[in-house]
Amino acid sequence: MSDYIIGLTGGVASGKSALEYAFAQLGVGIADADRIAREIVEPGQPALAEVVARFGEAVLGADGRLDRAALRRRIFDHPADKAALERILHPRIRRELHERCRAAPGPYAIATIPLLAEGGGRANYPWLDRILVVDTPVEMQAARLVQRDGIDAALAEKMIAAQATRGQRLAIADDIVVNDGHLEHLQAAAAHLDTQYRALSRATTHSTVGAT
Known part of the structure; x- marks a missing residue:
């Protein structure tokens, strides 16, 4: 049972699924909104x-x-x-x-919540221990949407504008992974954060045990 939970979020076409998959390959439990x-x-x-x-x-x-x-x-x-x-x-x-x-x-789990910032952030998800944001420049998001969904640039911009701004997502972040379009970078970031989150989950468990 996981007592330590990470909220994973990011804008549309930011690379959340790729980062989620990288964590899953490391044996991390994933729940996807x-x-x-x-x-x-x-x-x-x-x-x-x-x-x-x-x-x-x-x-x-x-x-x-x-x-x-x-x-x-x-x-x-x-x-x-x-x-x-x-x-x-x-x-x-x-x-x-x-x-x-x-x-x-496992010692921690990931809740993938695309609309975390729009959905009230920590106020509505008080059980999240940390929030991880995948950050991608708006121009790259739009280009990916056009390529991925076969839509025009105007609709891509409208879809991005309907979500929280990049700044609003970054404001709730404890950890940030910049997605530059290279899968190897996301895999390396996931491995680094996995080590960090396992250590944090152990520290939290020990702290809780010590307080009882």
Whole structure:
């Protein structure tokens, strides 16, 4: 069971998945908010029923599964709808993230939370011991989005602008990994931080034991 939890975050197309994979290769337990967000709206899940009750059958596909594109179009330019969706999903996601991290083997676990800054940071995730931010220049993010998703530059810029700013993410960071586009750099950063986090988790455990 992991008593030490790292929150991993970064902007869209910043390299979070690559850094997450580097930690997983080192045997670190990972809980990913995006994966959980998909799982909790599978057919039969209470969250899906609440989403349909709020937004209507139009957000379902012919197969009864959530039509993410339709829902995204619905909320993208409507803050009230976006807030309503977050009230349904976010508490469930936070609870499941915490439970999975606590259940993970090893001295520490990582909770990958793309919208950590937007979601209230430490105020809503008080169980995070440290926050790790993957930092990428906005221009590089936009170029990756265009290449990865096959979209135009205008849409890429709009997607980036819809998230927290680079400065807002860096303001909540305890640790920062600059992603310059080289996988070897991310792997080396993960190995260095893994050593640091294992030491911190041991120190925290010893401190807790000593206080009992």
